[in-house]
Amino acid sequence: MPKILIVGGGYAGFYTAWKLEKHLRKGEAEVIVVDPLPYMTYLPFLPEVAAGAIEPRHAVVSLRRHLKKTTVINAKVTNIDHANKTATISPEGGDSWNLDYDHVVVTAGSVSRTFPIPGIAENAVGMKSIEEAVYARDTLIRNFERAAALPEGSELRQRLLTTVIVGGGFAGIETFAELRSAASALLEKFPNITFDETQFHLIEAAPRIMPEVSQQTADWVLKDLAKKGAHVHLNTQCADATDGVVKTSDGAEYPSDLIIWTAGVMANPQVVNGSDLPREARGRISTQADLRVVDENGEIIDGAWAAGDVAAVPDLTGGGVGGMCVPNAQHAVRQAKRLAKNLVGVLRGDEPVDYVHKNLGAVAGLGLYNGAFQSGNIALKGFLAWCAHRGYHGLAMPSWERKWRVLWGWFHNFFLGRDQVQVATTQKPREFFEAFASRPKPPADVSK
Structure with a gap:
């Protein structure tokens, strides 16, 4: 066989x-x-996972559960x-x-795809895996919790409330917009943190964002992000990120505790x-x-x-x-x-057929109830585009079992809001146990 x-x-x-x-x-x-890994990750959902709009386990598909006749190693x-x-x-x-x-x-x-920029490998995180999306979500929430306990105007507080994303393609813009939306929702739970204290910066080396859509749609996205307090820096390169301080080609500096790399x-x-x-x-x-x-x-x-x-x-x-x-x-x-x-x-002895597929268009989620859609000369913006985004990806998620989990989560969030609990301590699960665990006493020194 x-x-x-x-x-x-x-x-x-x-x-x-x-x-x-x-x-x-x-x-x-x-x-x-x-x-x-024992699962496939549905990558278009990563920005929503990072924003707390989708449960992380619902954005992955178990290989063994759905590949019943295949050997998985x-x-x-x-x-x-x-x-x-x-x-x-x-x-x-x-x-x-x-x-x-x-x-x-x-x-x-x-x-x-990264470049040898000082500090990026040590301080940034990507947006290519479910683990990275969970890290971004937990870090954003944890940073709010830490900042709320610090005096207003302190350097550490400002650093914790600053998020920097490098790359203005679809992944970068969706992540940027979703995190900005999540941060705005978090402000309701932190009355001592003001909107102006939360700084979101996106750095893009090209003169425009989202090359998959028309210039008109891209310009609309820029204006929409600006209204929500998000800053997009075009024709700007990330030159350094040593110690978490992002330095750009135009001389600006943005100390940040959450740097996300989405540049290709x-x-x-x-x-x-x-x-x-x-x-x-x-x-x-x-x-x-x-x-x-x-x-x-x-x-x-x-x-x-x-x-x-x-x-x-x-x-x-x-x-x-x-x-x-x-x-x-x-x-x-x-x-x-x-x-x-x-x-x-x-x-079976047949001749293979060429792969031919014309791009159907592009759809992006830009936070709750907001999105952008482009297919040829047809462009949708705002709520209708957001509905198209969720409709398309909800249907594209493999298997009805996973579709139902995602749709059920969206339904719950409509009434209950985003899940705003961070569990970053799961990255070090034994830390709490080790802190209080009893240890054997050192052997007595019999030479005395």
Whole structure:
């Protein structure tokens, strides 16, 4: 029985396995998914998780619960030797071992793309995982709690009430707007903190934000953020973040205890660099339109497939950057579905079909009851766009079990408001126990 190895259980990996389970006949192939995490994260929900509008566990999808016919291995793939069709599996705390396969599907996704700016690696956090979103949420609330106990006007109080986000793409703007909205809601619980004390700064090197939407829509978003007390600095670069003090190219300084980096992504370098599969200039695995991996001469590499952010897939509609599909959820999900059908077709001797998908548009949540939507020349702003945002992503969330959890949470929040309790101490669960635990007395010194 052919063995299909899927490297990565994110968007593209989960959907590939999910659809393979649907299309494969019993006993036709064995499917194995390898990922260090036991769940897929629905990335568009991360800003709402950071703002306390969605319960973190509801924004992830359990691999084992929903991939009932697939073998799930929680480990890293540290090497892909496709010449011998062997992958090295490295479980946490255990010895590495080799897994033979007939087909490999690389869907390892992307990671935050950073630059060697002093202090960023030590003080910033990304917005690419559920853990980072939870950290941002807990830190924002905890900072309010700490600041409320400090005298007004103190440097530490101002630092705690300042949030800086680097990157003005969709992820950055949504995170920025959602956190600003969450902070405004928190002020109701902290009467000794004024609105003007809460400072939100977004730093963007380009002359505009949100390149996925029209200039008119982007300008509306800027004006809307300004009304809510959020400051966007265009044509500005982050030059330094040492000790949590963000210094910009125009000489400004913003001491902050919450710095979030959303300035781009890159293909997962650990998986890409740990394989012998060909890659293009930007570090992504080279594929042709039917999602089969190809070498520098365009020759198909038998048994190798790739999709999602880790793959350079030609955009046959002509709308992609550099002729390739942009790394977003729309493409990852649809590429995975096409890949699953093509792989089953190849197993049965059929010719694969090219992936073609024209971008449906872009929708962004900008805090409660506010959003922006762009599809061609059609643009919606405000409440209607917010409804479109929640409607689209509520339906796009995989499985009805997860859809229901998210929708039920939104329903509760409508009546009960955001959940504004931080549980940052869960990051150090043994700290409280250790502080009061009895310890053995040191042995008596018998030499005296």
